[in-house]
Amino acid sequence: MADVTKEKFTYRDAVAEGIAREMRRDPSVVCLGEDIGAAEGVFKTTVGLFKEFGPARVWDTPISEQAIVGAAMGAAMTGMRPIAEIMFSDFLACCWDYLANEIPKARYMTGGQVTVPLVVRTANGGGLGFGAQHSQAVENWAFAIPGLKIVAPSTPSDVVGLMAAAIRSDDPVVFFEHKALLAGSGTRPPEGHLIELGQASVVREGTDVTVVALASTVSLSLKAADQLAGEGISVEVIDLRCLIPLDMRTVLSSIERTSRLVVVEENPYQGGWGGTVVSVVADEGFELLDAPIKRVAGANVPLPFADSLEAEVIPTVGKVTEAIRRLSAY
Amino acid sequence: MTPEELLDAYEEMVLIRRTEKAAHDLFMSGLVKGTTHLAAGHEAVAVGASSAMRPDDYVFATYRGHHHALARGATPEECLAELMSRATGLCQAKGGSMHLTKATNGMLGSYAIVGAHLPMAAGAAWSAKLRGSGQVAVAFFGDGATNIGAFHEALNLAAVWSLPVLFVCENNLYMEYTPIEAVTAVPNPAADRAAGYNMPADIIDGNDVVVVHETVARAVERARKGEGPTLIEAQTYRHFGHSRADPAKYRPADEVERWMKHDPLDVARARLEALGVPPETVADRDHRAAATVDAAIAAAKNAPEPVPALAFTDVWADGGAAWRT
Structure with missing residues (x-):
């Protein structure tokens, strides 16, 4: 058992931990994205997931943002709770149709016939010198779309608590993980830590x-x-x-x-x-x-x-x- | 198909044809607003495919999707009511002609951004595979969708993950107003792309309901056995223009004539005759379908408009639209 008082629990650890906790309690939670499996994510935010849950629940995809988010939508409409990773938030533009036209509108325009309980996770923001196409803070893109819930945590503990709420949400959630915060550390929250969406x-x-x-x-x-x-x-x-x-x-x-x-x-x-x-x-x-x-x-x-x-x-x-x-x- | 199955399929096709005619007439008379994209001429694709599927299989369609909603069990009344902005519409008048959906029957929507629903169908198939449910997902799309990125991304993912999904192209030769061959690098816009994704493809007569049924039945069986996706290019033709009141003058007269002589209803009638089904039996089905649609028109006309509060329901799963505290 790790000594929690001395343990360094980073924001990036918190992402993987938050996902893992939900995958343990709900078999309908599955992950898909580029390099998230054996490679454990380019930002190391999915470390341990492939090892613990295997290829049946952690799926590596091609570089196909439309297929990733579109497939997550289809799976979410049919009984799963997919977590789709879009590596850099700048790449949301490659699948923006799904965030702007499909996912947030499906429930409304069908008169409430379907729900789309999914999470799109993405590394957002600047501060790491990645240049114009890998550094933008684009949370306002999602903010322009009625029908998306938007989460952007600032601490490791909040990452875990908000990840739990995002995954359990029956509504689609865009989850912005800030790149400049990934290496920062904080406290590991207790099991069951949950922060309701919409509470500042x-x-x-x-x-x-x-x-x-x-x-x-x-x-x-x-x-x-x-x-x-x-x-x-x-x-x-x-x-x-x-x-x-x-x-x-x-x-x-x-x-x-x-x-x-x-x-x-x-x-x-x-x-x-x-x-x-x-x-x-x-x-x-x-x-x-x-x-x-x-x-x-x-x-x-x-x-x-x-x-x-x-x-x-x-x-x-x-x-x-x-x-x-x-x-x-x- | 047994004679009884074929007779049922024929009646369903007549029901679709009459519903589409009603949609056209109601649009011209101002009772249907916005736009319509009618599927008259495409009936055999929807009915042939649907009759080869399980009730719990999934269908994803396009803005030209009335026939798929009907083939999956939506009634002409709920479809026409939706088109006429009535509270009794399939989507409570919040979707309209381009978004007919019957989720209780696995008809998971009609999508009006070209190609967008192909990855969704792959995702529903992925879900079926994950749950081990044996369900299959079918995406119907037009020839015009074969040149958009989502088509290619969906085919690749479906093939790589060996998903139980069918991609059924309704090739009606025109992407909106432009001949598909004028804007596509290969002669068969869907089927010729399948090799690039190591996926089997069939090019079939989409106006012959029996051919569609048999082709889809084989593909569905492959998918359920875990052998992966299939692409089907069903050649067909629109009886109306692209949308609204488009007279489709861009189509050569001899081409129109040739296809009108190959009407899916005529093809089915000829097959019924060859099977020895008496003409009176066929005519009974014609009359029953006509009566159903006539009653649907009357009921939809008399249905109430949606209450204003409905504009603020069902943004979220809790039924509401609240975005802030």
Whole structure:
């Protein structure tokens, strides 16, 4: 038995662990994707699955994103709970028809005759210098589609708890695993750990400014909050954890206390999910605000390769700190 | 097929023909809105295939899919009600002509993005294989779908995983308004691609219900035995245009004439005659199908419209549409 107090449990371990726990409890859960079997995933997020569950439940596919997600849909409609891996979230564009037209609409347009209980997992986001076609944060693509649930965890424990909820969900879920978080570690949650979809987490309490973050931007925001505490600014940080369902109740209730809002998102400002969060706040929380709302988001450019250039266009601790500082001085 | 089976198949084809004629007339009179893609002329493909399948097998169809819904047991009334935006429609008037679905009968939908449902059928077949259920999935698609990526990805995956799936191309010679041969590198748009996926292929007369039935029965048997997928290219012809009120003037008159003389209903009638089935027996079936469709038209016309609240149901499995707290 591993000594859990000393064990290093990484975000990438958590992905495999979250899947394995569900595969153990439900024989209808199966995995398919490129290099996920004996190779254990290009990001090592499926380590141990092939060994434990074998080729009957962990299926290597060709490089065929439409076949992967389309087959997952057909299987989900007929009694299975498939987990399809799309290696990089940029590649979702290769099978976007399934995410935009097929999976989210099948239940609605058949008058409720079918359900599509599947998970599409994908490695999302920048920070690793993979360049323009392997680095985008594209959670806003999915956010534009009614009918998809969207999960983007920030910690290993949340990966496990949200993976359980995503796999058990009778609705289709797109599960974004952030590449820059894969090597980070945290605590291994107890067996049975489950986090209901659509429940944001207040990861740091504060009184002056509310920061709404997701996945990679949660740790940036926490670092910014630490720095600003030394300047006497008290920052509350909310980890949304899911984009759909979107926990606006937690956001609005926080703004009741702080009266100030910064949204930190890695996807582009143009069409980013923060725009919707802000529009709900403007509509329903206008009178709670004492200052304009700030969005720290990806720039409206493709992701550049060089680290120094990439840092220019994605959120950084410095950009978040600056935004909070300005807002608290307003 | 026994004479009784063939007689049943004939009646089903007449039912489809009359339903499609009704859909056309109701569209022209403004009672069906949006669009329709009629399958009159394609009846033998749907009925021949369906009669060779088990009730629990899966069917995935295209936006030209009325015949497949009907062949799998949807009633003309629920189909026409759907087309006429009535609450009693197959999909509660939330799908329309292009999305007829009868999931309780394994007819898992009609999809209006060309080729998209082929990987789904492969996935349903994968599911059947995983569950050991012995079920087979059948994807019906047009010749136009053979040039889209999803077709090729589905065939490869089905072959590599040896899935119990049939890919049945209804080659009606035209992708929308363009002759398929003008935009395809091989003469037989589906069958000629099968070799690239190490998959057996048959090119058959899609207007002969017996030929379709026998070909599909063989392919289904192969699939159930674990011998993998089969591609069938059924040659057929549209009696109407591509969609809506398209008069299909792009089709040469002699070609139209040749195919109209090879009507699937005539072919079936000739076979029934050859089997010694009395013409009165055949005529009885004609009358019964006509009466069913006439009653369906009347019932659909009198059915209520959907209540407005229905616009906000069934986005999610819990029946609702909530996206936020």
